[in-house]
Amino acid sequence: DPHRPVVAMGPPTDVGLYGALIQMGVTDYLVKPVAAGVLGDALRRAEYADRPEPTSATPCKTLALIGARGGVGVTGLAVSVAWGLAHEQHLNTVLLDVDLQFGGAALTLDLEPGRGLRELLSHPERIDSMLIGSALTQESERLRVLGDEEPLDGEVALGADGLTALLG
Numbered sequence: 001d002p003h004r005p006v007v008a009m010g011p012p013t014d015v016g017l018y019g020a021l022i023q024m025g026v027t028d029y030l031v032k033p034v035a036a037g038v039l040g041d042a043l044r045r046a047e048y049a050d051r052p053e054p055t056s057a058t059p060c061k062t063l064a065l066i067g068a069r070g071g072v073g074v075t076g077l078a079v080s081v082a083w084g085l086a087h088e089q090h091l092n093t094v095l096l097d098v099d100l101q102f103g104g105a106a107l108t109l110d111l112e113p114g115r116g117l118r119e120l121l122s123h124p125e126r127i128d129s130m131l132i133g134s135a136l137t138q139e140s141e142r143l144r145v146l147g148d149e150e151p152l153d154g155e156v157a158l159g160a161d162g163l164t165a166l167l168g
Contacts, residue, residue, distance in 0.1 A: 006027055007027055007042045008026050008029050027042075040084075070102075082095040087142070095144070096147070100147075101149075101151075112137065113145075113148055114137040119135070
């Protein structure tokens with residue numbers, strides 16, 4: 001979406017990738033490893049980048065952190081950002097961990113993963129605030145985690161409709 005700011009992270013040696021990302025409209029490119037202050041500054045710049053105002057009646061922002069492959073540290077980064085938003089910025093925050101089998105967001109916060117995310121994603125027509133609330137695990141007054149812990153031998157095949165309905 002051209003109206004969504006994107007902050008990318010990568011190695012310092014790939015100048016070609018940096019140029020291509022900037023041409024595609026990436027807001028900022030950070031060289032790994034990234035210090036907390038540098039990441040915070042980049043996210044603030046991205047938040048206030050020239051873009052249309054949201055049209056939703058509910059003042060809500062979505063921040064997506066996506067790793068290029070497993071093991072790059074996105075879960076740790078997502079937990080840190082969510083914790084900072086809740087505890088340092090005093091914002092009500094929900095950390096959604098969509099890795100149903102290997103998701104470690106709840107475990108990183110020393111929480112028992114909730115149950116119900118798969119149900120929410122599998123049956124988007126049933127999503128309501130009560131069902132979402134029952135699937136959340138509360139870390140603190142302002143931070144809640146929505147994740148699941150599915151068996152490794154189970155098949156997890158979910159479509160985009162459930163995630164779209166949940167985020168809506």
